[in-house]
Amino acid sequence: MSEPIRVVAVCGTRPDAIKMAPVVRALREDPAFTVRLIATGQHREMLDQVLRLFELTPDVDLNIMTPRQTLTEITLRTLEGLDRALQESPADVVLAQGDTTTTFVAALAAFYHKIPFGHVEAGLRTYDKYQPFPEEMNRRLTAPIAEFHFAPTETARENLRREGIPDARIWVTGNTGIDAVQWVAEQSLQSDDPALQRALAHSGRVLLLTTHRRENWGKPMGAIARAVHDLLERFDDLLLLAPMHRNPIVRQSLLPILGDHPRAALTEPLDYAPFVHAMRRADVILTDSGGVQEEAPAFGKPILVLRETTERPEGVAAGAAKLVGTDRTRIVQEATRLLTNPDAYAQMARAVNPYGDGRAAQRIRTILRQELRP
Numbered sequence: 001m002s003e004p005i006r007v008v009a010v011c012g013t014r015p016d017a018i019k020m021a022p023v024v025r026a027l028r029e030d031p032a033f034t035v036r037l038i039a040t041g042q043h044r045e046m047l048d049q050v051l052r053l054f055e056l057t058p059d060v061d062l063n064i065m066t067p068r069q070t071l072t073e074i075t076l077r078t079l080e081g082l083d084r085a086l087q088e089s090p091a092d093v094v095l096a097q098g099d100t101t102t103t104f105v106a107a108l109a110a111f112y113h114k115i116p117f118g119h120v121e122a123g124l125r126t127y128d129k130y131q132p133f134p135e136e137m138n139r140r141l142t143a144p145i146a147e148f149h150f151a152p153t154e155t156a157r158e159n160l161r162r163e164g165i166p167d168a169r170i171w172v173t174g175n176t177g178i179d180a181v182q183w184v185a186e187q188s189l190q191s192d193d194p195a196l197q198r199a200l201a202h203s204g205r206v207l208l209l210t211t212h213r214r215e216n217w218g219k220p221m222g223a224i225a226r227a228v229h230d231l232l233e234r235f236d237d238l239l240l241l242a243p244m245h246r247n248p249i250v251r252q253s254l255l256p257i258l259g260d261h262p263r264a265a266l267t268e269p270l271d272y273a274p275f276v277h278a279m280r281r282a283d284v285i286l287t288d289s290g291g292v293q294e295e296a297p298a299f300g301k302p303i304l305v306l307r308e309t310t311e312r313p314e315g316v317a318a319g320a321a322k323l324v325g326t327d328r329t330r331i332v333q334e335a336t337r338l339l340t341n342p343d344a345y346a347q348m349a350r351a352v353n354p355y356g357d358g359r360a361a362q363r364i365r366t367i368l369r370q371e372l373r374p
């Protein structure tokens with residue numbers, strides 16, 4: 001029997017861990033692979049809770065997070081740490097997902113060590129350099145380095161083709177985030193978070209809000225908070241559930257406007273399984289998240305995307321998501337339409353899942369086996 005394929009899987013943020021967990025677990029089930037999991041620790045608490053849920057313990061933890069870290073700090077500390085880790089234990093392939101700075105730097109570190117890089121969730125694009133910032137450039141800069149492009153959808157494959165990535169290096173696998181959300185949706189709810197309990201017990205309607213994008217920091221996030229406040233005033237059965245990102249900048253925008261409202265349940269980031277319960281309980285979801293745009297349609301939840309552009313057009317095309325930007329009036333209008341017009345609501349609430357079938361990680365495993373030990 002040939003030597004196992006040595007994989008280094010890298011994750012740093014909450015979505016990295018969610019989308020890499022199915023891949024790491026699938027590879028570890030197969031004796032053809034040995035997998036070292038490197039956590040950069042770009043996130044701390046939000047990363048750890050996902051790793052705990054999926055019962056993953058990093059082999060190396062670079063623990064780079066500092067409060068209010070800059071992009072340059074993340075890049076430098078991650079590159080140094082990954083360089084050391086790859087020096088100490090060589091690999092046949094390095095894998096990371098999506099568009100975080102952890103991911104781009106993992107690709108760069110692999111390149112410096114001349115190790116093939118596999119990009120999970122390859123090919124998402126807005127073609128606007130600054131939206132989302134810095135994610136659009138993170139994923140675009142990762143593409144020319146990668147040897148394996150695991151595209152979640154046909155749209156993503158087409159984007160890569162247009163950029164000159166050879167057809168033979170692109171595989172449409174579905175998004176591993178769908179593997180993760182299907183797995184987690186089967187887990188029982190274990191959370192004593194009072195805000196979540198309140199939302200689950202609420203007899204009226206629930207609006208779920210998450211926001212964290214850098215381009216929404218400051219004024220746009222203030223406008224989002226004001227729009228949500230307007231909605232709470234307009235609909236007296238409406239409860240807001242807002243698990244707030246750990247970034248203090250996010251809290252600075254949300255708390256002064258929404259913190260005192262009697263029907264605003266603001267809380268810490270929810271663990272992944274409880275968050276999925278919150279999505280299923282919600283009537284309408286307002287978000288600028290990437291992952292939530294993929295998950296919410298699967299549960300038939302109308303989603304208003306608090307961004308000007310999206311690299312996930314499939315949900316919009318399917319009618320499950322709508323881009324509403326960050327203008328206060330527009331957000332209020334669009335949410336009001338959903339909350340007052342049952343036909344408009346029903347049109348968006350048809351469950352669709354253009355992002356995967358829950359078997360992306362298995363496909364990635366098969367491809368790596370075929371390509372690396374033909």
Ligand code: UD1
Nearest residue numbers: 013042043044045046047066067068069100101102246247
């Ligand atoms: C990062 C990713 C973004 C992804 C998001 C998912 C980059 C540049 N950005 O953005 O693509 O959508 O994660 O959530 O890769 N913090 C904590 N504890 C945590 C996590 C964050 O305290 O567990 C605080 C720290 O003060 C940290 C700050 O949040 O400095 C910002 O974290 P950072 O990873 O730089 O940016 P995100 O906005 O989280």
Ligand code: UDP
Nearest residue numbers: 015018243269270271272275289290291292
């Ligand atoms: N999520 C979570 N708890 C929360 C909010 C979100 O577990 O309180 C999950 C969500 O289900 C999705 C992922 O985190 O899978 C999205 O992460 P985030 O919005 O931070 O990043 P993005 O996807 O925008 O990069």
